[in-house]
Amino acid sequence: MSQKDAGVDLDASLGYLLKEASSALRTAMEEVLRPLGMSVTHYSCLELLAQRPGLSNSELARGAFVTRQTMNVLLQALERDGYVTRPAEAPVGKALPARLTPRGRRSLEKATAAVRSVEVRMLSGMTEAEQSSAFRSLRSMVRALRDGDDGR
Amino acid sequence: MSQKDAGVDLDASLGYLLKEASSALRTAMEEVLRPLGMSVTHYSCLELLAQRPGLSNSELARGAFVTRQTMNVLLQALERDGYVTRPAEAPVGKALPARLTPRGRRSLEKATAAVRSVEVRMLSGMTEAEQSSAFRSLRSMVRALRDGDDGR
């Protein structure tokens, strides 16, 4: 079923393979995050805030590759549940710097470990050199794709 | 804004980079497909059918990395609009083999060209050797991620 004559291009397309890999990674992350009651975007937001405290809603959205509207509803939920705090007024401009609460930090700990184990598993069977090579390749693809845009 | 001291891990994570690349690719594809009135999943379904005629709904779903329920509503729309045909009865089992209509094939032509140009742009700046290397790396990641699953 997997290798028919008619299907030549798809199995040779780096774009298709990229989608496949991303989908597999997402599925694997969902599996380990589900027992923790956390979605991938949920985790992404917390991890971003842990590594870069004070990010605004829009910055978080860009970091998690969703729209700022999507991140906004997520942030409101996280704030309501006490994982995140934002000041009532913006210190400058309109951007509200978000920070993890102790509870948010605690909740993130297990998730980080779980996600890290997934990444370790993903990279098992690859040498350091292969990993750096893959890193450079993906970086190159991202830049090439973005450069073609209307200067976003 | 892009390179703070606090943000070390994320910029070094292959998982994060994989997500970024996949997101960039999806955005680029959406941009070129939008003028054709086609979504990415829409295109994926048609391309799969062009390369492997007679795929069933479930097989298409797996190929496009969505659930069979999602693919079902898409297939119904494509069938209603005359891009795809399915027999009224299953020749064997319950699987209904889908096929492109001439209209579907015609509609796919421009989309294929557009998507191919995106992939070409993505791979510009990479040598053949780098591309094969990236291919092997991504394949390895997919296999490693799937092996850890419950034997799906």
Added chain:
DNA sequence: GACGGTATGTCAGAATGCTGACATGAGTCA
């Protein structure tokens, strides 16, 4: 100071995809 451009936060509605559930058909094994 006035103005245009850009970035942000937020609300509302629509689109998209997923989970849960059910019925059906085929294969396996006792």
Added chain:
DNA sequence: TGACTCATGTCAGCATTCTGACATACCGTC
């Protein structure tokens, strides 16, 4: 044959994300 398992197509409800829109705040030039 009958029971069990598995894959499939499909319906319904829910969750997530997106697009569109608006008000506000900064920053540049005039």
